[in-house]
Amino acid sequence: MTARQLQAPEDGFVPSRDFVQCLARLAEDRGNAVALTVVSQPAGAEAREEVFGYATLWTQVRALAATLQREAVPGERALLLLDNDQHYVVGLFACFAAGIIAVPVFPPESARPQHVARLAGIAADAQARLVLTTAALAPLVTTVLPALGVARLVEVDRADPALAGQWVEYQPVLTDTAFLQYTSGSTSDPKGVMVTHACLMANEAAIRALMAITAADRFAVWSPLFHDMGLIGGLLQPFYSGIPCVLCSPDHFTASPVRWLRLISQHRVTVSGGPDFAYRLCIDRVRESQCDGLDLSCWRVAYTGAEPIRPDTMQTFVDRFGRCGFAARAVYPCYGLAEGTLMVTGVPPGHGMHTVTFSETALARGQVLPEGDGVALVACGQAAAGHAVRIVDPGTGQMAAPNRVGEIWASGPSMAAGYWQNAPATADAFVTDDDGVRWLRTGDLGFVHEGQLFVAGRLKDMIIVRGHNLYPQDIEQAIENQRDEVRKGRVAAFAVA
Known part of the structure; x- marks a missing residue:
């Protein structure tokens, strides 16, 4: 990216x-x-x-x-x-x-x-x-x-x-x-x-x-x-x-x-x-x-x-x-996390919100397929100079193929030094690739479409049903849209073991 x-x-x-x-x-x-x-x-x-x-x-x-x-x-x-x-x-x-x-x-x-x-x-x-x-x-x-x-x-x-x-x-x-x-x-x-x-x-x-x-x-x-x-x-x-x-x-x-x-x-x-x-x-x-x-x-x-x-x-x-x-x-979508100090990507100011709808069925299979009547996701822009974002297959640790959902990795001088007195967690979240570049494994799922980052959900929050990946926020929004008595932002979906 x-x-x-x-x-x-x-x-x-x-x-x-x-x-x-x-x-x-x-x-x-x-x-x-x-x-x-x-x-x-x-x-x-x-x-x-x-x-x-x-x-x-x-x-x-x-x-x-x-x-x-x-x-x-x-x-x-x-x-x-x-x-x-x-x-x-x-x-x-x-x-x-x-x-x-x-x-x-x-x-x-x-x-x-x-x-x-x-x-x-x-x-x-x-x-x-x-x-x-x-x-x-x-x-x-x-x-x-x-x-x-x-x-x-x-x-x-x-x-x-x-x-x-x-x-x-x-x-x-x-x-x-x-x-x-x-x-x-x-x-x-x-x-x-x-x-x-x-x-x-x-x-x-x-x-x-x-x-x-x-x-x-x-x-x-x-x-x-x-x-x-x-x-x-x-x-x-x-x-x-x-x-x-x-x-x-x-x-x-x-x-x-x-x-x-x-x-x-x-x-x-x-x-x-x-x-x-x-x-x-x-x-x-x-x-x-x-x-x-x-x-x-x-x-x-x-x-x-x-x-x-x-x-x-x-x-x-x-x-x-x-x-x-x-x-x-003026709407300015952006993406970041504490391990990246704060900001990882942002849209060009003055461009507003860019929303794309993707096939829900395809996303459940980890595929990226724009579709007119699907799940609406907001573009979160690009990284600043000196920083980078890549999408990685969480199972193999290799770069994900184009148009595939994977774990968001980030690199650059903003990436934190690690976790205080927690070497195992630091080693798990911060990895170095074969080229000597240090990457942060964000734990977030996403993909790059038309040069912009889209965030699909948290890797640990994903709900797997009969081999299909379901994102909690999609379930939550579907319930809100179908039930008038449910207040927006008051629904939580999660897996039960």
């Missing part, structure tokens, strides 16, 4: 070596420019916005980094138990500036065992030395520290700015792990993807190229920052490109989905997105009366990924919010 060529920068953009250098440069060159706008709305109160410049954030980062340098040595791990706000930015960048490996995690709902179990599993696997949180979350976090096996808690918002001068300048080693991205899984066997500083910067370059990001863009992010889509694609890309970011919490969005659209309209956001369910939530819960005054004509890239992309969802979103200025060409 041919990679898309990186475009030469048209706005004088010069990439930084790492994110420590990136923020330091921005603070020096454009210290008073708006870096981050944090939007919140406490219950019963009006919406509130706090604006932060690069210089202010850099001072806070150095102050916290100086504290971390006294508490731990480079290479030790720190859990980030923080909300979607400026403190997450400060905590993450401070870890980078102190050589601490950040571990993005979610604040527990309570101290109940069921809310702490997975978090405790991650803390044990990472052997975390520190927990970074805020004064507001500290009482709850303190109660769960024994379960996490971590003795030291650092409150990000209590770092004295005067300590910034005590920071010992630190330049990350590019091959060192920047953070551990823990993937979904059981509480007893979490897997931490090792994202190095080099992987991170390579993927940010790929995202910028694939989405054609320029100095004129603005981001809005509601996705949780402990997830790679929110962290790498939503928060860090604006800092990498030196452009403004509007940030709110997932709860702010889910409590009233129109808030996301209003942020885009009011702040003239050009790049924002989320999984399929986010667009479905807007379709289901934004009332017609709430659309009055919305102007979404600024929205240039509406990325969708992280879960199966349903063409009916995106087409309905286009139809529903087209009257608010949302353009069909």
Whole structure:
């Protein structure tokens, strides 16, 4: 599969070596420019916005980094138990500036065992030395520290700015792990993807190229920052490109989905997105009366990924919010995963969603056959320059024949270093071919059609019935289409042994 060529920068953009250098440069060159706008709305109160410049954030980062340098040595791990706000930015960048490996995690709902179990599993696997949180979350976090096996808690918002001068300048080693991205899984066997500083910067370059990001863009992010889509694609890309970011919490969005659209309209956001369910939530819960005054004509890239992309969802979103200025060409399907740092492929921006229907019978046999009345799948584009995607027969490990479904493999500088302290899992997922090229076995099934990647499903989720391969999302969608009483996105199909 041919990679898309990186475009030469048209706005004088010069990439930084790492994110420590990136923020330091921005603070020096454009210290008073708006870096981050944090939007919140406490219950019963009006919406509130706090604006932060690069210089202010850099001072806070150095102050916290100086504290971390006294508490731990480079290479030790720190859990980030923080909300979607400026403190997450400060905590993450401070870890980078102190050589601490950040571990993005979610604040527990309570101290109940069921809310702490997975978090405790991650803390044990990472052997975390520190927990970074805020004064507001500290009482709850303190109660769960024994379960996490971590003795030291650092409150990000209590770092004295005067300590910034005590920071010992630190330049990350590019091959060192920047953070551990823990993937979904059981509480007893979490897997931490090792994202190095080099992987991170390579993927940010790929995202910028694939989405054609320029100095004129603005981001809005509601996705949780402990997830790679929110962290790498939503928060860090604006800092990498030196452009403004509007940030709110997932709860702010889910409590009233129109808030996301209003942020885009009011702040003239050009790049924002989320999984399929986010667009479905807007379709289901934004009332017609709430659309009055919305102007979404600024929205240039509406990325969708992280879960199966349903063409009916995106087409309905286009139809529903087209009257608010949302353009069909803004829909941006993409494909990625934590082991690839984040983004693996993306469509050309401005081309919109390209849907092809394929024979369901042929797909069940592993064959790719376009058919007018079949299963609709969305094209997810191509890899960036320096990266590649191939389709491999999972049974033989060899390249799949043309027009065959196989496992998606990916290669390039964005591929992660492996799984933290898990050599068997690393050896299984990351393989080297006869030409010495290192490939990531994604575990996803797909194929290349007319030069674009199409994702068919997960290899482990596939249901085999009398020798035919059935994809759960196809079964789920068929039930939704045939039963009026079934709500879209509320059906799950899976094999029972």
